[in-house]
Amino acid sequence: xxxxxxxxxxxxxxxxxxxxxxxxxxxxxxxxxxxxxxxxxxxxxxxxxxxxxxxxxxxxxxxxxxxxxxxxxxxxxxxxxxxxxxxxxxxxxxxxxxxxxxxxxxxxxxxxx
Amino acid sequence: xxxxxxxxxxxxxxxxxxxxxxxxxxxxxxxxxxxxxxxxxxxxxxxxxxxxxxxxxxxxxxxxxxxxxxxxxxxxxxxxxxxxxxxxxxxxxxxxxxxxxxxxxxxxxxxxxxx
Numbered sequence: 430x431x432x433x434x435x436x437x438x439x440x441x442x443x444x445x446x447x448x449x450x451x452x453x454x455x456x457x458x459x460x461x462x463x464x465x466x467x468x469x470x471x472x473x474x475x476x477x478x479x480x481x482x483x484x485x486x487x488x489x490x491x492x493x494x495x496x497x498x499x500x501x502x503x504x505x506x507x508x509x510x511x512x513x514x515x516x517x518x519x520x521x522x523x524x525x526x527x528x529x530x531x532x533x534x535x536x537x538x539x540x541x542x
Numbered sequence: 543x544x545x546x547x548x549x550x551x552x553x554x555x556x557x558x559x560x561x562x563x564x565x566x567x568x569x570x571x572x573x574x575x576x577x578x579x580x581x582x583x584x585x586x587x588x589x590x591x592x593x594x595x596x597x598x599x600x601x602x603x604x605x606x607x608x609x610x611x612x613x614x615x616x617x618x619x620x621x622x623x624x625x626x627x628x629x630x631x632x633x634x635x636x637x638x639x640x641x642x643x644x645x646x647x648x649x650x651x652x653x654x655x656x657x
Contacts (some may be wrong), residue, residue, distance in 0.1 A: 472587075472633065474644040485642035511598065520587060528575060529644040533587035 431456065432533035433523050434503075439497075441540045450506040450537045454523030461504045462531055465536060469540045478504060480525040511541045544569040546636050548648035555624055556656050563619040563651050565634030573596075576610065576617045581631040582648070589602035593617060624655045 434453040443450050454461050463475040477485040479496035489496065493511075498504040508515055518538050522531035557563045567576065578590040591601060593610050601608045605622045617634040621628055631652050635645045 461644070464645070464647075471649045472635075472645075472647040474646070476643055485644060487642075488644070492601050510582075518585065520646075522587075524643070528637055528639060529643075530577070530589060530592045531643075532589055533579070535586045539655060 433521055433532055434463060435519075435521050435534035435537050437537060439538045439540070441542060443542050444509050444512060448508040448511050448515070448541075450508075450519050450521075450523030450539070452504045452506070452523075452531075453503040454521075457533055458523035458525050458532075460524045460529075461491060461498050462522045462524075462529055463504075463506050464520045464522065466520060468517075470522070470527075475506070476528055508539075511539075513541050515539060516541045544571075544574075544636055544638050544646050546634050546646055548634055548651050550651045551649070552652045552654070554654045554656065557571035557626060558623050559654075559655075560620060560622050561624050561653065563632050563634075563653065565617045565619065565622075565648060567615050567617065567636050568635070569636065569638050571638040571640050575637045575639075577635040577645065578608070578617075578619050579633045579635060581633065583630070587633075590619075601648070621653075624653075626655050626657055629653060629655045 461478045464472050466472045472490040476496045477488050493509045495507045518536045520536045521531045524531045547566045574595045576593045580588045607620045609618045631650045633650045634648045
């Protein structure tokens with residue numbers, strides 16, 4: 430019974446490059462959430478998706494960040510033209526329905542040089 | 543807007559001591575869900591417990607227990623006879639029924655258990 434999978438676990442990018450973070454939810458879960466953990470800031474909600482739909486993106490920066498959860502395949506969090514301030518741990522969580530317990534993946538640690 | 547406050551930032555205890563981690567929440571909603579997560583040094587987030595606002599029963603799971611008090615808007619977590627493996631950052635979090643399922647986290651409490 431695999432848990433939430435995230436890859437890569439560690440990602441190094443130079444300023445200006447693109448970062449793609451992938452998340453495969455637990456089996457049977459169709460709700461996916463992305464959170465960011467910045468040093469000194471704690472865990473912050475970014476976006477909530479169901480298959481092919483963005484439900485709530487109120488926590489997403491307005492520029493450079495996008496997320497999708499296609500009908501087939503993992504959810505993708507995409508950061509274009511990364512800057513040093515994007516360095517953080519990005520966690521994906523999934524749940525079977527809204528307002529249910531969210532189970533987290535191991536996170537992707539992004540380092541921008 | 544909802545808010546979760548974990549006033550303690552760091553706690554250090556000696557093994558076998560009991561320790562309580564405090565959590566105070568704010569919301570105007572009458573229906574909400576409270577959670578505790580553990581983040582060990584390896585970095586993953588581990589779900590510990592979920593509590594619904596209409597269920598004030600306290601819960602015990604082995605050495606862990608949770609005290610939910612709506613009157614004081616608190617959801618405290620006690621570890622009895624702490625062990626070194628309990629060393630981690632512990633997060634309290636809240637989902638309100640009126641919002642789109644997003645977790646609002648406290649800033650976390652770093653617990654260090656010394657042998």
